[in-house]
Amino acid sequence: MKALILAAGKGTRLAPFTDHHPKALAKVNGIPLLERNIRYLQHYGINDFVINIHHFGQQIVDFLRKHDDFGARIEISDEKDELLETGGGLIFARKFLDHGEDFLMMNADILTDLNISDFIAAHQEKKDFITLAVSDRKSSRKLLFNESMMLRGWLNSTTGEERLTEAKDKLIPLSFSGIHCVNPGIFHQIKRIGKFSIMDEYLDMMQTNLIRGYEHQALLIDVGRPESVLQAEQYFK
Template sequence: MQAVILAAGKGTRLRPLTDDKPKALVEVDGRPLLEDVFDNLLEVGADELIVVVGHLKEQIIDRYGDTYEGVPITYAHQREQLGLAHAILQVEPHVDDDFVLMLGDNVFRGNLGDVVNRQREDRADAAFLVEEVPWEEASRYGVLDTNEYGEIVEVMEKPEDPPSNLVMTGFYTFTPAIFHACHLVQQSDRGEYELPDAIDLLIQSGRTIDAIRMEGWRVDVGYPEDRDRVEEKLRDELGRDVVSVTLTEPSSEAETD
């Protein structure tokens, strides 16, 4: 299973932590964010890592080279940071089949394996973890609008007036159909090619999309205070000697934090 990691960002909101390094190399609890992402992907069975690099890319390439823990790394170069859909298109020549996508600035302790399992069972064109966030934070994310039956009818990127507080996290699986959708996406008002717009095109075309509720926790490290929050959560986990990563379908007995 190939895994794509988006790690080309500058991390301007993370300054001064990113004054001299790419966002993905900001350290949390003494380790770069990117290593935590790699470890999560290896846990769910990734046998190739495809890293999209851009800003200060040499630091990432020099640090990790061609392999991580024996798993080969391929680098794809995003020369302009024009959004996540644009970043995904940079890996199109390297992807052979279904793949996992993970954002390089998210720390997860949760049921990532459920998404991979669902993809294999349902052959959905997209599957991803979702979570409810405080309403005032929803406009930071890709927001899902659902009908009365709980079916996803629309996905929108950072809406000013979110229709719900149910948002996509930074972990997805896709079939190659996502590449066609990304090619069709129009530039947003923010000047970017948005991944939620590509997923919305899949929805509107009748493709199978699965949303799986997050179990455990996730932190999107966008600001310096987010890094502090992650480190506090990790310290709490170590204090209890509990790390929960679920690789099977969730059950009522699943251990979460």
């Protein structure tokens, strides 16, 4: 299975480091996030990667070259002209991913000990269109699932925005973990173009496709702020 690692973002919350570097090269105990996630996925037998880049993208290319791509097969999806967000970035990388097989997507700034093999197996066993890793943790934005863990909505508790297919009092709110398992048929269903969030497409597709949450209790840290780097260093040596 191929994995798309999303490493294009500007990472403004990690300033001042990201004033001069891509967030994917921020270090936790001396090891860059990108290296950690490549090695993490390799541990589960994934060795084919697509990495999208934009912000100081050449630094990522140079880093990978310096380390011989960590023995992996790596293709670069270079969004040098425009940062396209998760949805636009996925469409831009289509030529690397649309080959009839499910693929993994993962944010470069996520560190976790989630068993990826179990996650992929659950996706393939249920033959879902999309599977989203989710957990019960603090977040202002929640995905909403029914008792069968099918996606049925989204809400932002800070702004009051919401997207629902049924009454939210019957739904289970969980936080997205930044890891997706995706059927390549998605490329034939995405309607947006340019710069957009893939979550907006998922919320459109949830009416007609099997988009399921995979609830886990694994350790997961979004290394998006300097203080979260310190938190991550307590767990990821």
